Amino acid sequence: MLSKMRLGSYSHNLRKILPGIESCGPKGSRYQSAMAAAAAVKEPEGPQMVTEVPGPRSKQLMSELDEMQSMKTIQFFVDYEKSQGNYIVDVDGNKMLDVFTQISSVPLGYNHPALLEAVKGSAMATSLVNRPALGVFPGANWNNSLRDVLMSVAPPGLNNIITMMCGTCSNENAMKLMFMKYAEHLRGGKEFSQADLDSAMQGQMPGIPKMSILSFHGSFHGRSIGCLSVTHSKAIHLVDIPNMGWPVSDFPRYKYPLDQFVRENAVEDSRCLAMVQDKIHQQLKDGCPIAGIIVEPVQAEGGDHHGSAAWFMGLQAICKKHNIRLLIDEVQTGGGATGKMWMHEHFNLPEAPDLVTFSKKMLSGGIYHKEDLRPQHGARIFNTWVGEPSKLIILDAVIKTIKRDNLLAQVTRVGASMTKGMNELQAKYPNIFANFRSLGTFGAFDCSTPEIRDKLTGGMRKEGVHLGVCGETTVRFRPSLTFDEKHLEILMGKLQTVGGKIDS
Structure with missing residues (x-):
């Protein structure tokens, strides 16, 4: 299996790989040298610490960066050529077992041979150099890439996709899809009227209807303005930024171990579901109805709070009852870390969620969604690039490795x-x-x-x-x-x- 390929045999084949690498950069380039160096590194047998973290070199680089950019979240600088497998190596030479992996974003570890080989060819070079505006001028192979890569691991029941660059823009546009569908419902399925179009340009009704998205205390869905209106995990994310004032409900807080608190946790599920029902009724009464619910399977930034299968089943039933949409944010939970490609698969829902967003371990970003949520007009969900083909080249290698090495x-x-x-x-x-x-x-x-x-x-x-x-x-x-x-x-x-x- 490729994941167990001996270093010697891989290094022996570098001459076969390097011609492809040369197609991605000029002969003798730093890129070519970095690829060769990364391929030659072996995963350490265990952690090896030589300085404190951050060490002297990291601190020096932090000081230099601070003259140009305020980024006070940096913990240390990394030597990515020397990082290998499940070990991250900092610029001071410390080799650490990485159990955080770039905020859950590294699917196969550092410098995996399958990924290094995937980027060697002309397809990667063409994608990077020409970076197409996919919503207007996609390449001839784009359909195949979507079908063979992203749709090959689509959540069961979701046969449509919109590609994006990151988790935040995926959630932002998924909420737009829910608003657009609810507005269509309010219009009785009719086309926009001239009054709709004219009033929209003025930011007024009926073109700009009053609607909301329900989210949960402890949630995190991104840092754009819309996503901050459904994010409730840290005050520092929110302070000073105006938001939409949309409704917020309670996400279950369970007692552990679960098998010793079955009754208490079932009561908690019921309490939180009842609150969702109350919020839906209150928003209707206030004239700002809920068009959809956005929720994480695990509130990964808010404290790693889990929701039970029973709770998610109940949440989906409420959405069906009130004709609103359920968006499951799998940006951090998707991609295999739970033993399935999508964590919501563990919940055995009666049917697929209406929308599932992804990024991180999936390397790209995007929205899987049901057929009836397809935008009916051009440029409704759009940006310059609408995704990144080069990421799908790498993701293809990731998915094939997951299947071949039985990583789930x-x-x-x-x-x-x-x-x-x-x-x-x-x-x-x-x-x-x-x-x-x-x-x-x-x-x-x-x-x-x-x-x-x-x-x-x-x-x-x-x-x-x-x-x-x-x-x-x-x-x-x-x-x-x-x-x-x-x-x-x-x-x-x-x-x-x-x-x-x-x-x-």
Whole structure:
């Protein structure tokens, strides 16, 4: 299998690969040299730390960058040529097991041979150099790319797609689709009147109807103006930015372990569903009806809160009852990390959601949607590029590798072992590890205080493990799909070591 290809044989074949690389850049170019260097790197046997993080070189680069750009979120600078597999290497030479993977965005780890090979040919060079405006002048192979790549992993029941660049623009345009469909319903299916068109130019009714989107406390859907109106995870995202004032409802907050609080969690599901019903009725009464609901399977930025299958079934039933649309935001959960390509597949919904948005591990962005949500007029959902063909070249290699190496089964298997290991840590150090929840390797746990969480993640970084956080006290696991038992053994061992130090 390609994922187990020996370094020697791959390096031996570099001469076959390099002619293709030359077609993507001039002979002797930095690009060509970087490709060759990345292909020759072997994944470390374990973490290797030589400085603190950020180290001296990272700090120097941060200082230089600050003269040109304010980006205070940067943690460290990375040497991407030396990063390999499930290890990220910073510019100071620290080799860390990466269990955060660029905010859950690296599907197969760093410099995977299949992806390096995928970018070697003329198709990649042509795509990058000519970057087509896909909504107006797509290339001859664009239909094949959509059908053979993105539609090959479409959520069951969704046979239409709109490509986008990122998760934010995917959610923004998916909400527009829901508004457009609801407005069509309000018009009784009729074409726009001249009054509709004229009043729209003035920002007035009837061309600009009063409508809203329902979202949930703890949600995150992006940082554009529209998406901020359905984002409720951190004040820093929202402060100073006017929003639409749309309704917000409660997302379930469960007690763990789930099997010990079945009754209580069922009551919580019912409470939150009843609140959704109330919000729908109130918005109708106020003259600003809800056109759709946007929801994440897991509130990945707001604290990794899960919604149960029963809750999502109930949510879909409410949408059907009131003739509004259900948009499931799979930007972070899609792409295989839960053991299925789409997390909502675990919910066994009676039918497909109306819309599913994606990005991150899918490398591109976009919206899968039902047939009846297709825009009926040109330029309704549009921007200059409407996606990026070069990303589909790489995604094609990702999907083929997932299937060939049976990575969804691996994610499920490793996820089960992860749960077992975390349950043991929770029993031993309940003040440090609590409320572990996961599907596949998409997991998280809570610390008892923000201070303990900071000690834990700081200690793990010193031990050479890079983790992510969310919410107030939550640590989240977002490894690549190639994360296997040897990586898990290192992760669990380091958590045991650092947890023991904090507890002593």
